[in-house]
Each structure stands twice: as structure tokens, then as C-alpha cells.
Amino acid sequence: MESTHFNALRNKHDGLERRIAEERARPSPDEVLLMELKRRKLKIKEALSQLH
Numbered sequence: 001m002e003s004t005h006f007n008a009l010r011n012k013h014d015g016l017e018r019r020i021a022e023e024r025a026r027p028s029p030d031e032v033l034l035m036e037l038k039r040r041k042l043k044i045k046e047a048l049s050q051l052h
Contacts, residue, residue, distance in 0.1 A: 002051060005051065006048065006051050006052070009044050009048050010048065013041060013044045013045060013048065016037055016040055016041040016044065017041065019037055020034060020038065020041065023037065
């Protein structure tokens, strides 16, 4: 169970990294969206560190 949850969180984290990179690559990145994506990524990172 825990490893499944860990893997799901890891996949979400990786997906957020890709979305952040895509947004940064745009000519005019949406800074508010970037802040929200980074905030969500940090929460997932914290949850991953608690499981590991």
C-alpha cells in the first residue's frame, strides 16, 4: 500500500515538474500558475519525504 501511494505521489511530482518546465518555456509564462504549480510540487515533496 505504502509503495503504491509513494509511486502515485512520485508520478504527480514528476508531472508537475514537466508542467513547470513547459510553462517556463512559454514566451510569457504565467507567474501565478507557476507559483501554484511549485506550491503543489512542494506539498507532494514533503509527503514523499514523510513516507520515505
